[in-house]
Amino acid sequence: MITRVDNVDILPGVGPKRLTALHELGIFTIEDLISYFPFRYEDLGERLPSETLDGDKVTFKGIVSAPPVVTRFGKKNQTRFGLLIARENIRITFFNQPWIAQNIDVGQEVAVYGTYNAAKAALTGMKMINASTDALDPIYPSSKQITAKTIRHLIELAWADIRGTLDSLVPIEIRTKYRLLDRNTQIESMHFPVDMTAAKAGRRSAAFEEFFIFQMRLQLLKLADQNFAGEGVVYDPSALGKFELSLPFKLTKAQKKVIAEILQDQKRARHMNRLLQGDVGSGKTVVAAMAMYAVVTAGMQAAIMAPTEILAQQHALNMAQLFENANIPLRVELLTSGLKVSARRQLLEDLVNGEIDILVGTHALLQPDVAFHHLGLAVIDEQHRFGVNQRAALRENGVNPDILAMTATPIPRTLSITAYGEMDVSVIDQLPSGRKEIKTTRMSHNQLDNAIAFVKNQIDVGAQAYIVTPLIEESESLDVQNATAMYEAMQLELPQYKIGLLHGRLSNEEKKKLMAEFKDNQIQILVATTVIEVGVDVPNATVMLILDADRFGLAQLHQLRGRVGRGSRQSYTILVADPKTDYGTARLDAMVETTNGFILAQKDLELRGSGDILGTKQSGVPEFMVGDPIKDLTMMEIAQQEAIKLVSEENWDRKPNNQALVDYLSRTMAHYRHFD
Ligand code: ADP
Ligand code: MG
Secondary structure, three states, X not given: OOOOOOEHHHOOOOOHHHHHHHHHOOOOEHHHHHOOOOOEEEEOOEOOHHHOOOOOEEEEEEEEEEEEEEEEEOOEEEEEEEEEEOOEEEEEEEEOXXXXXXXXXXXXXXXXXXXXXXXXXXXXXXXXXXXXXXXXXXXXXOOOOOOHHHHHHHHHHHHHHHOOOOOOOOOHHXXXXXXXXXXXXXXXXXXXXXXXXXXXXXXXXXXXXXXXXXXXXXXXXXXXXXXXXXXXXXXXXXXXXXXXXXOOOOOOHHHHHHHHHHHHHHHXXXXXXXXXXXXXXXXXXXXXXXXXXXXXXXXXXXEEEOOOHHHHHHHHHHHHHHHHHOOOOOOEEEEOOOOOHHHHHHHHHHHHOOOOOEEEEOHHHHOOOOOOOOEEEEEEOOXXXXXXXXXXXXXXXXXXXXXXXXXXXXXXXXXXXXXXXXXXXXXXXXXXXXXXXOEEEEEOHHHHHHHHHHHHHHHHOOOEEEEEOOEOOOOOOOOOOEHHHHHHHHHHHOOOOOEEEEOOOOOXXXXXXXXXXXXXXXXXXXXXXXXXXXXXXXXXXEEEEEEOHHHOOHHHHHHHHOOOOOOOOOOEEEEEOOOOOHHHHHXXXXXXXXXXXHHHHHHXXXXXXXXXXXXXXXXXXXXXXXXXXXXXXXXXXXHHHHHHHHXXXXXXXXXXXXXXXXXXXXHOOOOOHHHO
């Protein structure tokens, strides 16, 4: 007798090859197998030709009116017969299934499944339907190594033994409240539905179960995080106050609010896992500096990780500058992958000895030999640029420091309760005062001269400009502007100014030098690829000229625009493009219409559609087998509420009603795909 915890190779016909194929689909146990659900059903229920549209897949049932004829042509053959359905004669054709002819006689009642051709009153047969089979044929996601039919067969075998034996994972109280099926009925309705209504009910319950299990894991992760005996950071409030007073500006109300939230978290002897969201230019860096300084005043170290070398360099400079202004003797160091071996060795030694207070770096911080003396806080800047894996790696790096992840990307509700579900969220919902709204205009390429003239006028009054091009080098397609060509053209056009060229192929030293020169206004125009997309902060720059702007995504354009408008001068973004698609035009229109990052993120979701967002790993929405967290957002929210409620009950994991759930959570922990 098979049970749900057995491995799938207990089933007859599952040898090593099939076992590997099943493992690749995430199927290890019998329980995994019977939870491997069809993604759709073929409706084998019969219909009349008059109810059927051209091209539909349909089952026709009728009386054989003309005897089957098999015609051969080469290796191929076709079998034809007539079928009388409600006085209409339909011609049936099967390709390369000659044996069908043997089982068909005139006058016999048969049912055929196939594709309908209305104009010819014909059906291209796919299979003969046995009247006793179910009306719905489940279709399973399969692979090259294993067919949907084999999967179906294995499920039938397993189900024969374990049907009726499964305890429900979703507790009875919740199932009653939302009218959900018990687990046996749910699984039966998914694999062997009597009709579409049953299939839908099964799917609804299965989707809820899946969401609920996911949310339970998030909640347990969150609890584990919070209960982790993180140390309370005993920071020095008066030192922090002094630092705040030394800043070159007054913090906004929103910045003060999030700093208070962060300090509150840090103070508690619990692990912090917080996401800080604030639109480009809202001033997240200084918030990070405050949080890091707090940790340092408590005698610990802090680290900040940025997605690019340029950004890491800038942070290192900024931080050092901020503390120097405040007369705070603090050691800030930069660790990137470009560091020389000996310098790196020295730096790591100082780090582990506690001589470095704040370490700034790229993902080079995640290398296993990077050990701190006492790391109290890890900040992740532009967190959306890092994968969940890297987020986890930083946490596992020896100690378990408090985490502050920062992002400019507004988090749609779907993401905040899935991808970031285990994190607390703080939002900076205002820009520093005195900022003028960035003016955004569109131009076609033949107006480029006007755009250049505009850049010249801005530089003449003391400002600076970025010119961004999509590709680094000449590509096959001649219509692509490239940075080098643009740089050369600009040197000819505006010889009176110093122009820089920045792209990803430069060495760290070269990049560093260029950025420093641009920051000091020794360079007036920086021609760059998207390496400057995130984080770069030069408040004196007022023009962002983007060439072939329709080649960029909306989020990217918004980030690029965020490089200007950082000071009190009026700033401008000029989008140069001749978009060839409606989608391209729509993105540019959206940019001209609003500078609000949240509205743009919504717009981006709409323009791309939920299908694509699920498809692109970038979006970070976890994938589910049955439910769609974008379409079924309400259900996901309910699952979250119920999971929060359940884990807040005392001894919830000892109650008999919850035992099946507790067992399931612990036995499936090992290969749970959402938390790899
Ligand atoms: P982001 O949130 O995009 O990372 P930054 O931290 O780079 O933004 O800040 C953008 C610019 O605004 C920087 O030049 C920074 O010094 C400045 N800034 C930050 N906070 C304030 C404030 N409260 N008042 C004025 N300027 C500020
Ligand atoms: Mg930033």
